[in-house]
Structure formats: C-alpha cells, structure tokens
Amino acid sequence: MELIPAVVQHHATGQVLMVAYMNDEALRLTRDTGFVHFWSRSRKRLWKKGEQSGNTLRLVELRLDCDNDCLLVRAEPAGAVCHTGHATCFFTDGDGGAPASMLDAVYRIIQDRKRDPPATESYTRKLLDAGPVKIIGKIVEECGELCAELGDGSREAIVHECADLLYHVLVGLGARDVEPAAVLVELARRFGTSGLTEKKRRVQRVAKAHPRGKKKK
Numbered sequence: 084m085e086l087i088p089a090v091v092q093h094h095a096t097g098q099v100l101m102v103a104y105m106n107d108e109a110l111r112l113t114r115d116t117g118f119v120h121f122w123s124r125s126r127k128r129l130w131k132k133g134e135q136s137g138n139t140l141r142l143v144e145l146r147l148d149c150d151n152d153c154l155l156v157r158a159e160p161a162g163a164v165c166h167t168g169h170a171t172c173f174f175t176d177g178d179g180g181a182p183a184s185m186l187d188a189v190y191r192i193i194q195d196r197k198r199d200p201p202a203t204e205s206y207t208r209k210l211l212d213a214g215p216v217k218i219i220g221k222i223v224e225e226c227g228e229l230c231a232e233l234g235d236g237s238r239e240a241i242v243h244e245c246a247d248l249l250y251h252v253l254v255g256l257g258a259r260d261v262e263p264a265a266v267l268v269e270l271a272r273r274f275g276t277s278g279l280t281e282k283k284r285r286v287q288r289v290a291k292a293h294p295r296g297k298k299k300k
Contacts, residue, residue, distance in 0.1 A: 086122060089154040091164070093171075094143040095271035096264055100164040101172040103132075105154060110145075117142050119158055138162035170264065186263040189250065193257035210254050218258060221251045 086104045093100055103121040105113070109129055112120040119132045119140035133139035140158040147154060165172040170187070196207040210218055229244040236244075256263065 086124070087152060087154055089121065089156050091119065091140060091156045091158055093264070094157040094159055095268040098171055098264075099173055100140075100158070100160060100170070110154075113142055113156075114145070119156055133161065136162070138164065140164070170262075186249075186253065189253050190257060190263050193254055197257065207254060210251075211258055215258065218251065218255050222248070222255055225251050
C-alpha cells in the first residue's frame, strides 16, 4: 500500500484529533499492537504516536472509506494529541479563533481565569476564589431555575437557564481540573446500556466500595 491519509477521531466524543499518513507496515503495527502508528514523511520512518511524549493513541476501530483511499482511525488518546499541547490539532477555526467545541472554549476561558492574578475583575475568577461552597450553591440555584422553566416556561427561557447551569457546572469542573471530554467519555461508556442496568451497576459499585460492617454479637 502506498501512503494513505489517516484521520484520527476520538472514539467517545467524535472530535477529529489529527491527520497523518500510514503505509502497510504502520497499519500492521497499529493492528498488532493496539496503538496507532504512522509513517513520517519528513523523517522517512515509522513512528508510534506518543513514543516520546507518552501521549499515545489506543486503537478502538479502523474504517476504510468507500474509495479505499482514506482511513478513519477511532482511538482513545492518552493526553494531548497536538504537539502544541492541545487536545486536538484542530483547535482553531479558519481565522485562528476559538476551539470548535463551545464547551471546550468556555472551559479554556475558565482555566485561563484560574491563572489570572487574584481579585481580577472577572465573575469566573470571583467564583473560583470563593471556593467550592459558593460554586456548588450557584449550581444548585441555577438547577432550580432551569427546573422552574421546564414546567411551563418558554423555549427561550429554558435555553437561557440551561446555558447558565452549564456554565456554572463547567466552572465546577474547571475548579477540579476535570475536562468536559472526560464527561463525554463517561456518557459514551453508558451509550446503548439500559438506564436501569446502569443504575443497578452503580448501586453494586457503591455497596462494594462501602460494605456494611458485621453486626456485633
């Protein structure tokens, strides 16, 4: 096989992570090892993604397009994919603007605010400085306001309150350095599983983690 472009996609979120090239040997190594390999056109050699940085791509699925001239590589990334430190090489729009995902864009701003000097004139920074009790209180407050609108509120009001809730949830995630992608990965894990089955598994996990003590005689 001659060099063929390989589009790498996050298996859980569907986000396009990078594009590189494979030959027969790179494809064989990818299948045999379970980790994505490419052919470097600049270095003229095979390379395993993350061989130096540790930011590997674990293979989930390979698909060939209808013309047999392009590969789709669905993978699970371990760390940043782009050499710039971003989760994806496609982190800007055509004009060098914001990330493609609005959740990621808002999360990035929250992380930027964490690095701002204390007392910066920013609502996000004030929330972060106030600590978890304040952030949790705002999440509870916004959740209540959304629930009130879901009863008989207008579509516009529901969208507005949902956006407020999502923003405050992202602040909570940012305070704990939990990326939105991690939540999407968990949703993907549950996809196709009955809610009743998932609830039963959760109860079993909690029971296993916190077993009841034996009664004293």
